[in-house]
Amino acid sequence: MKLFQIEEPDGGPVDPTAPGAAIGIDASSAEVEVAFSVGGNALILADREGFEQVLLVPGIAAGKTEWQAVFEAARTRAERAVARPVTHAVIVLASAPDGDTAHRMRDAAEGAGLELLHLTPATELLAAPTPALAAAMLAEDLAPPPETDV
Numbered sequence: 468m469k470l471f472q473i474e475e476p477d478g479g480p481v482d483p484t485a486p487g488a489a490i491g492i493d494a495s496s497a498e499v500e501v502a503f504s505v506g507g508n509a510l511i512l513a514d515r516e517g518f519e520q521v522l523l524v525p526g527i528a529a530g531k532t533e534w535q536a537v538f539e540a541a542r543t544r545a546e547r548a549v550a551r552p553v554t555h556a557v558i559v560l561a562s563a564p565d566g567d568t569a570h571r572m573r574d575a576a577e578g579a580g581l582e583l584l585h586l587t588p589a590t591e592l593l594a595a596p597t598p599a600l601a602a603a604m605l606a607e608d609l610a611p612p613p614e615t616d617v
Contacts, residue, residue, distance in 0.1 A: 487552030489610035490545045491602025492538065494524045495561040495589040501541045502603035503549055509600040509607075512548040520544070527560070527568060531575045538579035556581045557606040559598045563588045584609040 491509070493500040499522035501512045514520055522540050525533040538556070545553045558572060569586055576583040584606055595601035 486611045486613065487554035488545065488549055489555035489557070489584060489603075489606035490541070490553055491557050491559065491599050491604070491606050492541045493559045493589070493597065493599035493602055494537070495559045495598050497524060498522060499524055499537055499541055500597060500599035501544050501548075502597075502599040503545060504600070504603035504607040507604055507607070509595070509603040511597065511599055512545055514544050515547055518547065527562075527564075531571050531578065534572060534575035535578040538576050538581055542579055542581055554580065554582060555584050555606060555610050557585045557587070557602040557609065558583060559587055559589050559592065559602045561589060563591075 488503060490512075491502040491504070493502070501522075502509050503512055504510070520540060522537055522544075525537060538558075541556075542553050556576060558576065560568075560572075564572060564586060572586055573583050587602075587605075589598040592598055592601035592605070595604065
């Protein structure tokens with residue numbers, strides 16, 4: 468029997484406290500769309516073959532548990548697609564949230580392991596082919612920069 472060692476390309480694991488990727492989550496229609504942007508180039512993320520899952524948008528009055536499940540599924544989809552941790556999100560809703568809704572969304576996102584960068588109605592996003600793509604570009608702009616060693 469021969470043993471060999473496999474190492475990460477950069478020599479070791481990523482710092483678990485470092486910020487991960489930021490995504491856009493569009494919950495403004497019947498189904499959730501998840502998008503990711505690099506350098507202003509955004510792409511809708513799909514589940515891998517064999518892991519397809521339809522993410523239905525809960526009603527705006529749904530509880531934290533229902534929203535958290537959707538945000539967890541969106542995060543999982545993104546992490547599988549971009550092959551890195553996802554820690555931040557911009558979330559798009561159909562209409563401007565009231566204070567209770569905004570609080571519930573923030574709690575649900577945090578429960579799903581996402582820091583909410585911005586919560587916005589679809590009408591307030593810049594022109595883009597879809598709200599998810601606009602949210603992903605905004606998330607990229609608002610995300611904390613990765614730590615660099617000096």
